[in-house]
Amino acid sequence: MRIFLTGGAGYIGSHTLLEVLSQDHEVCVFDDYSNSTPESLRRVETLTNRKFKTVEGSVLDPQCLTQALQEFKPDAVIHFAGKKAVGESVEKPLMYYENNVVGTLNLLRAMEAANCERIIFSSSATVYGDPQFLPITEDHPLGATNPYGQTKLMAEHILRDWAQSRPTASAVILRYFNPLGAHESGRIGEDPNDIPNNLMPYVAQVAVGRRDRLRVWGNDYDTPDGTGVRDYIHVVDLAKAHAAALGFGETHQGCETINIGTGRGYSVLDVVGAFELAAGRAIPYDIKPRRSGDIATCYADPAKAKRLLGWRAEHDLADMCASTWKWQSQNPDGYDS
Numbered sequence: 001m002r003i004f005l006t007g008g009a010g011y012i013g014s015h016t017l018l019e020v021l022s023q024d025h026e027v028c029v030f031d032d033y034s035n036s037t038p039e040s041l042r043r044v045e046t047l048t049n050r051k052f053k054t055v056e057g058s059v060l061d062p063q064c065l066t067q068a069l070q071e072f073k074p075d076a077v078i079h080f081a082g083k084k085a086v087g088e089s090v091e092k093p094l095m096y097y098e099n100n101v102v103g104t105l106n107l108l109r110a111m112e113a114a115n116c117e118r119i120i121f122s123s124s125a126t127v128y129g130d131p132q133f134l135p136i137t138e139d140h141p142l143g144a145t146n147p148y149g150q151t152k153l154m155a156e157h158i159l160r161d162w163a164q165s166r167p168t169a170s171a172v173i174l175r176y177f178n179p180l181g182a183h184e185s186g187r188i189g190e191d192p193n194d195i196p197n198n199l200m201p202y203v204a205q206v207a208v209g210r211r212d213r214l215r216v217w218g219n220d221y222d223t224p225d226g227t228g229v230r231d232y233i234h235v236v237d238l239a240k241a242h243a244a245a246l247g248f249g250e251t252h253q254g255c256e257t258i259n260i261g262t263g264r265g266y267s268v269l270d271v272v273g274a275f276e277l278a279a280g281r282a283i284p285y286d287i288k289p290r291r292s293g294d295i296a297t298c299y300a301d302p303a304k305a306k307r308l309l310g311w312r313a314e315h316d317l318a319d320m321c322a323s324t325w326k327w328q329s330q331n332p333d334g335y336d337s
């Protein structure tokens with residue numbers, strides 16, 4: 001198959017790129033490198049010993065996007081390109097709506113011009129808002145509590161309406177829970193440009209001495225140790241879910257929404273403890289007040305992914321920590337190392 005990956009140089013994109021190349025698909029990566037570097041692509045090329053096409057461009061540039069799609073003529077698109085920091089989305093909502101919503105609209109128009117009707121979209125468990133029951137199934141009520149989540153919800157609506165309007169189109173919306181970890185080689189991993197927003201890259205940067213201490217936001221939640229509980233999913237499992245969704249999309253028509261999680265939750269202190277074991281060093285932390293908008297517990301019901309995609313997570317928290325540590329200790333300054 002010919003696969004067009006927007007945002008393919010980023011964290012999840014680069015791991016998915018590696019996975020689809022190892023399955024012999026032909027790939028074109030389309031990325032503006034606003035939150036990544038071409039170095040991730042060079043490393044994937046070395047790891048897989050496979051060549052692939054790259055186009056530097058933004059999904060906010062319809063002309064460039066249409067030209068790239070018309071030239072590559074993909075069978076399917078995986079759409080990772082977007083902004084993902086919840087806090088930044090509160091400060092810069094218009095930038096988020098533009099990138100994530102207008103970018104998705106531009107992509108669908110460009111796909112129509114290139115006669116491509118299959119898309120896999122990166123959505124997020126944030127679209128569920130405050131959990132009303134657990135585990136979270138795909139029919140859980142929706143209600144994002146921040147602009148980032150709203151952009152994902154809007155993009156989902158657009159994709160659903162688009163798929164409905166075209167009898168042979170397929171849109172597969174994957175709602176990721178909390179991606180963690182790195183490829184087992186330690187050559188690619190998560191490399192935040194700024195202060196990490198997510199727990200694991202922050203923990204990893206404390207472990208290598210780039211940051212002093214971890215801040216744990218609240219230890220008075222109604223959870224076993226008082227800290228927030230999340231469903232962490234290994235990025236390599238997540239990449240394999242995209243490969244499975246590509247196969248599913250070949251015969252699927254319409255729009256399907258699928259949770260990608262493990263079905264089990266770990267607390268912040270579970271993650272800290274597992275990382276200390278993997279790295280063989282202590283992670284100093286301070287307990288801080290709860291952050292507004294944070295929830296106590298969230299984990300997926302992943303049964304639909306098993307049923308429709310034949311996929312389930314295979315890696316556990318220890319694997320996620322060990323691979324993150326390998327990546328971070330071998331690349332203390334990320335791709336600049």
Ligand SMILES: NC(=O)c1ccc[n+]([C@@H]2O[C@H](COP(=O)([O-])OP(=O)(O)OC[C@H]3O[C@@H](n4cnc5c(N)ncnc54)[C@H](O)[C@@H]3O)[C@@H](O)[C@H]2O)c1
Nearest residue numbers: 007010011012032033034035036058059081082084122124
């Ligand atoms: N990492 C998470 O915790 C998480 C959770 C749920 C959903 N998601 C979604 O998954 C997708 C990938 O996330 P990630 O963690 O790999 O993020 P990332 O920032 O590492 O990757 C996104 C990639 O898209 C590129 N990009 C951004 N805006 C672009 C634009 N306008 N045009 C072209 N390229 C652009 C960036 O340069 C980067 O390479 C995002 O859509 C994100 O919202 C991520």
